[in-house]
Amino acid sequence: MSNSHPDTDPTGVESNDQVLIGAGGCLTSAGFEAVLRAAPGETPRDLADHLSACELCQTRLLAGHDHGGVRVKRQPPPIWRSIVVLFVILLALSTFAYLAYWITGG
Numbered sequence: 001m002s003n004s005h006p007d008t009d010p011t012g013v014e015s016n017d018q019v020l021i022g023a024g025g026c027l028t029s030a031g032f033e034a035v036l037r038a039a040p041g042e043t044p045r046d047l048a049d050h051l052s053a054c055e056l057c058q059t060r061l062l063a064g065h066d067h068g069g070v071r072v073k074r075q076p077p078p079i080w081r082s083i084v085v086l087f088v089i090l091l092a093l094s095t096f097a098y099l100a101y102w103i104t105g106g
Contacts, residue, residue: 021050027057035061 020031027035027050035043035051043051051057 020044020047025050026054027051027060032061 019028020034022028022031027047031047035047038044051061
């Protein structure tokens with residue numbers, strides 16, 4: 001599956017000698033900067049049209065950082081944090097069971 005879009009010029013959209021939409025069809029770092037610098041409602045039309053149709057660019061924009069379209073694998077949480085969460089859940093369940101026993105007069 002290609003990232004290019006049929007309505008995007010494959011040579012890229014240029015503004016002030018900067019390529020805003022790359023050959024692959026997605027916004028470049030300069031394109032994201034142009035979107036972020038623009039006042040609300042003043043985003044260049046080509047960029048706004050592309051951004052409204054491209055899920056990858058939307059995700060990159062909303063994530064607040066640009067990794068060039070490459071998904072960055074996050075590290076799993078440390079094992080100690082998982083153990084603490086499990087302990088808290090077990091403590092809450094045992095407290096609930098004890099209170100239920102105590103309330104029913106058991």
